[in-house]
Amino acid sequence: MPVSTRSKAMMNHEQSRRQEYTNPHQGLKEKMRALTLLYEQQKRASFSLRNNPNHLHHSPKPQDLRFKPHDVLDSCKKGDKDPNFAYDETKENNNVADADRVFGTNTAPVKSSTVIRKLSMGNGAEKGENFEACGGSRIMVFVRLRPMGKKERENGSRCCVKVLNRRDVYLTEFTNDNDYLRLKRLRVRHFTFDSSFPETTTQREVYSTTTGDLLEAVVEGRNGSVFCYGATGAGKTYTMLGTMENPGVMVLAIKDLFAKVRERSLDGNHTVHLSYLEVYNETVRDLLSPGRPLILREDKQGIVAAGLTQYRAYSTDEVMALLQRGNQNRTTEPTRCNETSSRSHAILQVVVEYKTRDGSMNIISRVGKLSLIDLAGSERAIATDQRTLRSLEGANINRSLLALSSCINALVEGKKHIPYRNSKLTQLLKDSLGGSCNTVMIANISPSNHSFGETQNTLHWADRAKEIRVKGCEVNEEVVVQVSEGPDQAKLVLELQEENRELRVKLAEQQQKVSTLEAETLADANNNISPTPPSISSLMTPPSALTAQQKKKPRHSLLSGTCFTPESSKRRKAEDAVKELQLTVKALKMEMERMKREHAVQMKKQKEELMKELCSKKSEKTPERGKETTTTRRIVTRGSLRPKEREKELIKSPSHRFASPAAAAKKRSFWDITVANSPSLDRRKTRSHVPPVNQEAPSMLLQPGFARPRTTTTTHMRH
Ligand SMILES: Nc1ncnc2c1ncn2[C@@H]1O[C@H](COP(=O)(O)OP(=O)(O)OP(=O)(O)O)[C@@H](O)[C@H]1O
Known part of the structure; x- marks a missing residue:
């Protein structure tokens, strides 16, 4: 090797050593990553063994469950064991390095x-x-x-797709036959779910x-x-x-x-x-x-x-x-x-x-x-x-x-x-x-x-x-909550009932007074107008009763229209008097109604006051069970979904x-x-119209007992 080249190589070596020295975590990180992966795999293996001891018979030995990128590839190759997972050795180069590179892209582990x-x-x-x-x-x-x-x-x-350990899903991307550049490249993605x-x-x-x-x-x-x-x-x-x-x-x-x-x-x-x-x-x-x-x-x-x-x-x-x-x-x-x-x-x-x-x-x-x-x-x-x-x-x-x-x-x-x-x-x-x-x-x-x-x-x-x-x-x-009442509450309720009774008596008295007043007024009015005034009771009675009374009376009744005096002026006067009387009766009735209402309001107020008093007393004391009276309180813990009472089907x-x-x-x-590209616009149909399909495991929708009848009728719908 020429000196210059040798020195270059030495320099490169030195540089890399220096780099390693300046970045000591680099190697450690990699080791950590590898160890984490190994740990994850072992954890999963032990978990699957613990949860499913029978699994031992079918699954690889625990040591084999360690994460190895070739696992998927190997399992792909074992066509006899898994015919569905077709793996073509001639097309893929089983480039583990490549697979390794893509492995773990999605390995964010879910919790145990x-x-x-x-x-x-x-x-x-x-x-x-x-x-x-x-x-x-x-x-x-x-x-x-x-x-x-x-x-x-x-x-x-x-x-x-390959599912391993009932959790891991490996997805392999096969390259296109015509893609010569990537022909030897295999991409495998890994996903983990709660269960696969x-x-x-x-x-x-x-x-x-x-x-x-x-x-x-x-x-x-x-x-x-x-x-x-x-x-x-x-x-x-x-x-x-x-x-x-x-x-x-x-x-x-x-x-x-x-x-x-x-x-x-x-x-x-x-x-x-x-x-x-x-x-x-x-x-x-x-x-x-x-x-x-x-x-x-x-x-x-x-x-x-x-x-x-x-x-x-x-x-x-x-x-x-x-x-x-x-x-x-x-x-x-x-x-x-x-x-x-x-x-x-x-x-x-x-x-x-x-x-x-x-x-x-x-x-x-x-x-x-x-x-x-x-x-x-x-x-x-x-x-x-x-x-x-x-x-x-x-x-x-x-x-x-x-x-x-x-x-x-x-x-x-x-x-x-x-x-x-x-x-x-x-x-x-x-x-x-x-x-x-x-x-x-x-x-x-x-x-x-x-x-x-x-x-x-x-x-x-x-x-x-x-x-x-x-x-x-x-x-x-x-x-x-059914709240049981104590003796105090029972006493209060009794008092309240007594009060209520008294109020009712008072009301009856008032009503009596009103009726008397009414009768007197009517009597006065009749005395002023007619020598033979109709009795108050006849005016107060309902029409049916009135007719019954009329039957007993002579025909020349004031209301019959056949007056005992022939003069028309007198008759008119009498008629006017009757009208006036009727108006008075009406006014009195209204007055009576008003008084009744007032009285009812008064009673209600009194009742409410008493109830308040009762409640305040009740809250002061702890309720005791097993006593005669009960009241009902409704506590809604969470009723967001409560449907109403459904009596009907x-x-x-x-x-x-x-x-x-x-x-x-x-x-x-x-x-x-x-x-x-739909073959026809008119072929939308519901499941009832779908013809039966010849399948190994026909859909439940196609079963005569369950869903669609085996008819071939089609409904034509246009939108
Ligand atoms: N686990 C399975 N075992 C056996 N056959 C299956 C399984 N899953 C699906 N199939 C079959 O695959 C076919 C398609 O399934 P299915 O109709 O359930 O798909 P889908 O996802 O509901 O489709 P779409 O979204 O179009 O309705 C059906 O013939 C069904 O019987």
Whole structure:
């Protein structure tokens, strides 16, 4: 090596050594990072082992659970073990260094899942580890990967998603075959959620992990929301509704709810009310009794869908029938990815009211509300004709999902103003996102590499949603306290009753005086006018009595018109006298009424004074139980959601309640959407009109017993 070159090299070496010396933390930082990652991995491994000892049989040994970037790649390569996760060795170079570089871009670990899995139970330390001491709780976020569809396999789709340890989701971006520059580059992104469900997860598992705890809280009088979120065809409706063989969260939750209600029927009285609505093209519609669009109103309780039907349900079967009816009315449309794509957001709301008496015979009323939301999926479409109905639907769906993402952003950033008002959906979800509610979000994703963009978006927003904090979920409770009275109070009440009696006697005397006065006046008047005046009693008697008396009298009565004196002047005089008398009677009656009123007011005042006195005395003394008299005091602990007493089965409730809003600028775009070119403008239909699809696991909406009849009739609608 020439001297100059050697000296240069030595200089470089020196420089780097000097640099290392001047920045001693550099190496340490890296080591720390590596150690932290290792620690996280070990923690997760030990947690999964602790929680699921059976897992040992299926999962790798604990030491293998250490974080190794090749894990995903290796698992990708093991086509025999996981045929869905297709990994093409010839195309990808398994460049670990590259993968390493992108690994951990999103590794912000969520808090230990043993803790975060517990839902907020208000003060609930006794209910388990309430994961935040700050009074609020985080939205629980779960991810569910659906299996690869038959069509997708036929199209040569490759699996780009892998779920490991029931928590970690690895998303692989396959490079384009024609992109020679990046051909050997592999990008893997890593996300962590409260729980992640691989394609083999059963509906029951999904339900019990996501919604089981939440339902318990609802029965106790708290609010809960579950919403499914994801691209079209990602499995939202499957997760929420499911099939006849594999019922989804909605069905399992209802079954569980009635089971819990039956269990508790000894402690009190439960009532279950149900409503089902959809938001289609920014209009809110009642799915249980379709009609005109509903208007969202804001009242003290938040946003309510005025006129929404609420059915009282007594059994699971009844709810199933209602769900079936609702789903038949739901708007669906075949899309590129899904034969029965839901084009609307559907919200099933179940209100559980629980009434019981405590030891002191106080009536305790608790109202819990469970909202189960199946969002419409957005579609990254090959848009050409922008004027079709489909494109309008897509635009509205994406608008509301965009509004949802803006709200998520604002909530995550802790902004004061959350733009709920930007769409009907966000108005309705206000409670679930920012209110006092236990909220669960299930992000559904497809394994196909053709849906990479949508999957990435879904995972991104799900990852953001993890940071949303909701208010501590309190119990919606109202207590009607029965206060027992002591002997003093009883005495006071007796005195009051005595007083009341005296006042009544006085009133009767006054009335008597008035009548006497009236009679005298009438008598005087008659004496002055006519030699044969009509008796006061005859004037005071009602017309029927008067006729009876008249019958007894001779026909030449003053009122009969056949006067005993033939002169017309005399007759006129008599008539005038009668009129005058009648006027006097009227005036006297009015006077009597006025006096009665005055007297009543006087009595009321006296009563009130006495009552005040009674109350002040009562507050001075501690009430004793078991005495003869009781009064009722109403204390509202929190009645924000209390529905009115519902006697009838069907109640049109203008005050039916959902969550609510505000306005703002969106932070960043949510779905990169272009709008589909609909084959026909006239093909919008409800689920009842969707023809059956030949699938392995047909949607519950297609089952004859559950939802759509197997008819191929189509309704043509024009907008
Ligand atoms: N976990 C799963 N197991 C088996 N099949 C599934 C699963 N998830 C979804 N599918 C199937 O995938 C297809 C699309 O699912 P689904 O209709 O639930 O999607 P979606 O997200 O509701 O779509 P859209 O938003 O368009 O309504 C259906 O045929 C469904 O049966």
